[in-house]
Amino acid sequence: MTRAWTFPLLLALSGAVVAAMLILAGSPVAATALLLAFLLPAAVSSPLIFPRPVPAREAQRRSAADGRPVVYWRPGCRYCIRLRIRLGRASRQLHWVDIWRDPDGAAAVRAANDGDETVPTVVVCGRAHTNPDPRWVRTQLPAAR
Incomplete structure (x- = not known):
């Protein structure tokens, strides 16, 4: 069960970390776009679809x-x-x-x-x-x- 979620969770977590760094650097729009760019493939590669x-x-x-x-x-x-x-x-x-x-x-x-x-x-x-x-x-x- 956890093997199925490993890749999607890594994508989501990586996107969240990079987005947080961009927010701290003062780029909330870029952070939002990048987070979405990570979350979409995470959702598609998850068992949810x-x-x-x-x-x-x-x-x-x-x-x-x-x-x-x-x-x-x-x-x-x-x-x-x-x-x-x-x-x-x-x-x-x-x-x-x-x-x-x-x-x-x-x-x-x-x-x-x-x-x-x-x-x-x-x-x-x-x-x-x-x-x-x-x-x-x-x-x-x-x-x-």
Whole structure:
């Protein structure tokens, strides 16, 4: 859990320190702009932008019942962030498994990727697809079929 927040917290803390130094130097406008420049990537790389993760077994069970894809991801992964942002609201229709929280999810990703923990790995109808195009993932949603 703490590993997922390390990078975003370091970004936010660094921005706060530099902004405080700029305020003390008499540049509150520059401090505000710089703080925002640090906080935006901190927010995007945090787990906050992703739907609530579910355990791998629960995601697989739900996927078998409703036909929705399962996405294995990890916080800080730029390709996962790209997938999440490009899917927009449609991302809530997927079952998201955080492989840093769920050892079964990490094992499923390693099994699908020759031992590597390459994410995002999207499982559709039992077939794994590593780092697929977000447009393709959108076509795999039940509403798109």
